[in-house]
Amino acid sequence: xxxxxxxxxxxxxxxxxxxxxxxxxxxxxxxxxxxxxxxxxxxxxxxxxxxxxxxxxxxxxxxxxxxxxxxxxxxxxxxxxxxxxxxxxxxxxxxxxxxxxxxxxxxxxxxx
Amino acid sequence: xxxxxxxxxxxxxxxxxxxxxxxxxxxxxxxxxxxxxxxxxxxxxxxxxxxxxxxxxxxxxxxxxxxxxxxxxxxxxxxxxxxxxxxxxxxxxxxxxxxxxxxxxxxxxxxxxxx
Numbered sequence: 751x752x753x754x755x756x757x758x759x760x761x762x763x764x765x766x767x768x769x770x771x772x773x774x775x776x777x778x779x780x781x782x783x784x785x786x787x788x789x790x791x792x793x794x795x796x797x798x799x800x801x802x803x804x805x806x807x808x809x810x811x812x813x814x815x816x817x818x819x820x821x822x823x824x825x826x827x828x829x830x831x832x833x834x835x836x837x838x839x840x841x842x843x844x845x846x847x848x849x850x851x852x853x854x855x856x857x858x859x860x861x862x
Numbered sequence: 863x864x865x866x867x868x869x870x871x872x873x874x875x876x877x878x879x880x881x882x883x884x885x886x887x888x889x890x891x892x893x894x895x896x897x898x899x900x901x902x903x904x905x906x907x908x909x910x911x912x913x914x915x916x917x918x919x920x921x922x923x924x925x926x927x928x929x930x931x932x933x934x935x936x937x938x939x940x941x942x943x944x945x946x947x948x949x950x951x952x953x954x955x956x957x958x959x960x961x962x963x964x965x966x967x968x969x970x971x972x973x974x975x976x977x
Contacts, residue, residue: 756904782964784964784965784966786966791970792970793866793953793955793968793969793970793971794905794953794966794968795968796965796966799964799965839904839905843964846964847893847910847957847964847966848910848917848918849907849918850895850907850910850966851907852897852904852905852906853904854903854904855902855903855904
């Protein structure tokens with residue numbers, strides 16, 4: 751019940767295309783859903799986050815869509831660039847950072 | 863603003879040896895996490911501290927892993943004795959963790975290889 755499932759495991763997109771990564775959770779007590787980006791040799795860094803009281807949040811080329819009833823959320827990267835090539839992790843937590851769990855990751859490659 | 867500092871950057875040991883990792887969080891961050899990241903997987907929470915108290919250590923293999931956070935600032939994670947399956951990157955993260963800011967700041971990690 752503490753798991754966060756993520757798909758696809760890997761994704762290849764052409765430059766300028768849209769990258770979509772999906773996550774699902776079971777525990778309805780989760781109330782914070784961030785996406786982290788990780789480059790090789792570095793720790794993950796926060797990209798964008800959403801709370802369940804909104805269905806969508808957009809920051810630049812990055813958008814989170816949240817479906818509370820389906821217990822699913824997704825990351826959309828518009829106009830994908832080669833510099834976006836990284837591993838993306840969805841995560842979830844509750845009660846101000848308790849039970850902070852990460853999905854297994856999606857390795858994104860954006861071809862020039 | 864200085865980030866989360868971790869050392870060493872790399873460590874190679876033989877199985878059954880002991881190893882220790884050090885983390886210095888961002889100044890003022892009360893919450894500190896240790897995560898284990900096995901190659902190709904997402905980070906797995908080992909232990910969470912709030913100041914110098916343990917909030918969650920349910921996934922810490924306590925027969926071989928130990929962690930402490932003296933004076934609510936720096937933290938050390940120790941493995942004794944190490945097993946082959948402990949080969950991973952050990953990430954430290956810190957956070958202010960108030961309602962407006964639940965962002966975790968990660969260090970670059972310590973890559974452990976157990977031979």
